[in-house]
């Protein structure tokens with residue numbers, strides 16, 4: 171057993187012990203469910219399984235493949251899988267390190283051999299440079315617009331070759347809510363679709379506190395892609411978070427109190 175594994179087991183036991191000795195403590199989100207989001211393939215699988223294709227729009231995930239080893243084999247694998255360029259290369263595991271957020275945009279499949287697996291290769295979806303961050307806190311949903319990456323034109327794709335590091339747009343980008351944007355790009359996703367997506371994902375992921383990064387395919391009104399799901403994101407950027415969080419915690423206390431047997 172490796173060192174990392176030993177530490178993990180110790181933490182798990184400590185957590186299990188803690189739960190046993192402190193049954194009165196409420197666990198909002200279990201560690202196993204949180205861990206499911208640390209892998210960029212498993213994090214999006216629930217969106218695929220959900221198959222939300224005709225409910226005030228369509229929600230999917232960009233076509234992607236996982237490369238676990240052998241960088242020299244990437245060009246061949248990409249061609250065989252029929253993935254369309256450009257591709258975003260993302261480290262498979264998101265562990266909070268800076269490296270796990272170092273993304274690359276590849277304009278041709280051959281240059282991908284320069285990258286280090288394990289990776290997810292995901293089709294880049296043009297979305298007009300705006301991303302929707304959907305914050306979920308139990309039943310509550312808040313969506314905000316953020317600036318994202320600009321479209322890649324066919325002409326640019328034909329002219330450029332190579333892999334280029336992506337800037338960390340989401341942490342740097344300002345909120346795009348007040349910007350003078352094309353209404354077709356800026357229009358928020360329909361509320362019923364967001365509610366359905368949030369409810370289903372809460373249920374399937376077994377989590378209450380997370381956010382979903384979603385983009386609208388450029389030139390469409392209702393084709394959306396989930397590109398990222400983060401556990402316990404920076405809620406400071408969510409409007410009205412103080413009230414929403416207080417209500418969420420209070421509702422927990424109340425439901426616990428109601429469930430308590432009468433002495």
Ligand SMILES: Nc1ncnc2c1ncn2[C@@H]1O[C@H](COP(=O)(O)OP(=O)(O)OP(=O)(O)O)[C@@H](O)[C@H]1O
Nearest residue numbers: 232258271292293294295318319338340341397398
């Ligand atoms: N498939 C895609 N098509 C278009 N743009 C994408 C795609 N995947 C990622 N992006 C862009 O790259 C950014 C970062 O991607 P992602 O959220 O998956 O990685 P991350 O490591 O979680 O980065 P961050 O922590 O900055 O959110 C997105 O906010 C979006 O602007």
Ligand SMILES: [Mg+2]
Nearest residue numbers: 340383398400
């Ligand atoms: Mg992200």
